[in-house]
Amino acid sequence: MTARVLVTGGAGYIGSVVVDQLLARGCRVVVLDDLSTGHREAVAEGATFVHGGIGDRGAVESLLAREPVDAIVHLAAFALVAESVADPEKYRTNNVAAARVLLDAVVGAGVRRFVFSSSCAVYGHPQRTPIAEDAPLAPVNPYGETKLEFERVLSAGAARSGVAAVSLRYFNAAGATERRGEDHAPETHLIPNVLAVALGLRPSVDVFGADYATPDGTAVRDYIHVDDLADAHVRALDVPVDGTGALALNLGTGSGHSVRQVVAAARRVTGHPIPAADRPRRPGDPPELVAAVHRAAGVLGWRPRRSSLEEILASAWRWHQAHPRGYRS
């Protein structure tokens, strides 16, 4: 088991759960986060927290000199599709240029393994679903472009340096653990927005596109529980990788749910009527994104355990009821 791990973005939604699982397995964990979208309260007490940016080479180098690590899990990034369209440079600067500085610094410090948070956004509009890792890579927004570009930077860096690199392409992260949940501002993800209606914080939920060629006309996505995602990261730290490039693995369940199915399940879980209003499609939203998951299952010995829609919604509902205003409450 990898003993000492640097987690960038460990104060964020997914990173905070990765940190919890690493600590539970006895790892020493250092979190590097600038709190641009994360929360100090989300970082477990057992981790060493360093407030700083991944693009500050001097700061990363002195951190690694003080706290040597065997591996890095790199989650820190900006992740709002619409914002990336409005300000692509902001995304290139953080998600590619700063990440490149981080990669050089960790390779220079002798870190031997790099696990990267990529996204199904690298596939753009898939020609076929479920989407396999060798499907064409054709992102349709700057966010997806930055994820793909850093995958390529990482692959080249791994081939040069022999670092074992894994790019984990998450589908839709969702759900909560007892202590950690989703607290983004603005919140663009469906499930927290649906639950905000049940909490009385929003009047209704917007259904973007009701005329897709899907069974009920609404967009279909592959929702994966954040605890299952975190489990895959822990496993990715130990799988043999040959150092000739970055290994890409999809993380999803292999089945999808439509927006209407999510809203209907949320009504069952919360007992609230959750009014929904049909809106026009959002530009760049594919009708269906569902992962082919055989590669991750084979390589990681991993399968989702908490990712039924009911469990995702019930866990998120417990967290949002306890934290109606996120980590501030």
Ligand SMILES: NC(=O)c1ccc[n+]([C@@H]2O[C@H](COP(=O)([O-])OP(=O)(O)OC[C@H]3O[C@@H](n4cnc5c(N)ncnc54)[C@H](O)[C@@H]3O)[C@@H](O)[C@H]2O)c1
């Ligand atoms: N949430 C999803 O469904 C999803 C899907 C696919 C991929 N991802 C990827 O997973 C990662 C985590 O996503 P999340 O939903 O937890 O997002 P998040 O915004 O909750 O977490 C990102 C964290 O990174 C930190 N950060 C950002 N830029 C930084 C920098 N330059 N230096 C240091 N810290 C910085 C933020 O403060 C935050 O704590 C991201 O890379 C995202 O692109 C998320």
